[in-house]
Amino acid sequence: MSARILIVEDEPGLVMTLTDMLVAEGHEVDAAPDGPAGLRKALKERYDLIILDVMLPGMSGFDVCRTLRSQGRDTPVLMLTARGRVADRVVGLKIGADDYLAKPFAPEELSARIEALLRRARKEPYGPLERFEFGDVTVDFEHGVALKAGQPVPLAGKELQLLRYLVERRGQTVSREELLRSVWEYSSGVTSRTVDVHIAWLRQKLEDSPQSPRWIQTVRGVGYRFVP
Ligand code: CA
Numbered sequence: 309m310s311a312r313i314l315i316v317e318d319e320p321g322l323v324m325t326l327t328d329m330l331v332a333e334g335h336e337v338d339a340a341p342d343g344p345a346g347l348r349k350a351l352k353e354r355y356d357l358i359i360l361d362v363m364l365p366g367m368s369g370f371d372v373c374r375t376l377r378s379q380g381r382d383t384p385v386l387m388l389t390a391r392g393r394v395a396d397r398v399v400g401l402k403i404g405a406d407d408y409l410a411k412p413f414a415p416e417e418l419s420a421r422i423e424a425l426l427r428r429a430r431k432e433p434y435g436p437l438e439r440f441e442f443g444d445v446t447v448d449f450e451h452g453v454a455l456k457a458g459q460p461v462p463l464a465g466k467e468l469q470l471l472r473y474l475v476e477r478r479g480q481t482v483s484r485e486e487l488l489r490s491v492w493e494y495s496s497g498v499t500s501r502t503v504d505v506h507i508a509w510l511r512q513k514l515e516d517s518p519q520s521p522r523w524i525q526t527v528r529g530v531g532y533r534f535v536p
Contacts, residue, residue: 310334311356311426316346316372317388318364326359329415330422343367350376350383354479357425359418360405361388362396370403377404380536381479384425388413440475442523442536445514447471454514461513466491470506471514474524474534483531507532 313335317323320341327337338353340346343364350358350372358376362369373385387408389396400408406428407421438450444457449472454461463471469491474482484500492498507526511518525533 310336311422312336312338312354313422314346314349314353314355314358315339316343316350316358316364316369317361318342319361325415326418329419333419341365343369343372347372347375350381351379354481355383356429357422358383358385359388359422360385362400363390370399373400373405374403384429386418386421386425437472437476442475443516447475456514463510463513467506467510467513470503471510471524471534474532478534478536481527481530481533485531487531503531 313330315323315326315330315337317326317339318341323339323341327339330337338349338355340349343366345366346358346360346364347367360369360372364372369387373387376383376385384407385405387396387400387405389400389408389410396408406425409418409421439446439448441447445454445461447454447463447468449468452463452465452468454463454468470487473487473491484503487503488494488498488500492502507524508518511521511524515521515523523535525535527533
């Protein structure tokens with residue numbers, strides 16, 4: 309199971325050991341040497357897993373994790389805590405870390421935890437949604453009703469399906485081809501232009517500034533992404 313993993317850790321020796329191990333297991337590895345750099349990367353790039361040290365220069369691993377979660381990023385986080393600091397583990401799990409490992413640890417143990425987290429993340433994608441809120445918008449997919457700032461927003465069937473598809477995969481880039489296949493089922497006369505037009509309508513109706521959308525973002529050359 310190959311994954312993209314970010315290591316946020318300030319001990320170069322440990323970064324090197326972990327990188328070698330993870331690369332040998334077929335993963336793609338990126339690293340950041342301090343809290344702010346780790347947070348920047350975690351917000352900007354897409355990773356399947358983040359290995360996050362607690363004691364970091366600039367910003368603690370707790371703050372990095374807390375900020376990620378407050379921005380709606382649910383990338384699995386494995387925290388590296390100091391040995392015997394039970395309080396660290398409790399705090400870590402409370403602020404949204406998925407697992408923790410006390411230093412020093414055996415590489416095999418880290419490897420096993422990583423595989424477990426990746427398996428769990430892959431088995432539990434966002435399920436079908438009945439209702440979703442973002443900004444001042446509430447969408448009731450079940451009944452096909454949307455409200456923006458308390459006012460009803462009429463959404464056509466395809467707009468609703470398209471929004472739902474993106475929201476259920478929030479944080480992921482979805483290609484136009486995938487949308488054509490899944491939302492339009494390759495109906496005749498439908499082209500990628502159709503997708504773009506429907507996206508524009510959704511932005512008109514739901515975004516505060518449709519020209520520079522906050523939620524429904526364009527991924528140039530590929531498609532779209534709902535950014536939670
Ligand atoms: Ca450290």
